[in-house]
Amino acid sequence: MSRGICELRLSEPERVLRLAIRIRRGVDSGLARLRDVGHARSNTTESWEPAGERRGVRLLAPSDVAARCGLSRRAVYDAIRRGELPAVRLCSRLRVTPEAFDAWLRENAVSPDRSSPRTHDAGSL
Secondary structure (H helix, E strand, C coil): CCCCHCCCCCCCCHHHHHHHHHHHHHHHHHHHHHHHHHHHCCCCHHHHCCCCCCCCCEEHHHHHHHHHHHHCCCHHHHHHHHHCCCCCEECCEECCHHHHHHHHHHHHCCCCCCCCCCCCHHHHH
């Protein structure tokens, strides 16, 4: 009653190990394919990024904009709704580019009126 190799029953640890090896091989080959695709994409002359955009630029959520300005999220959403702050909608989420945020700050900068000196009312102190 000799058993062939195929007829041997594997112990649980051996089955787990073989499964882990198969998964690892699949993951490694999948990563290699992704690297090949990424390498091929980087060698093309056409860019899939919008013109003028830098790779790795982090878009700002309205809550990020609010935190940077000391405003409420509602105030930021209102500025977006009014068209004062340009935003993009990605997967039903609003995002603001850092460039749009900087431009919004510049456009809303207030310069002091130097023509009339500010006087304090003694009664208001």
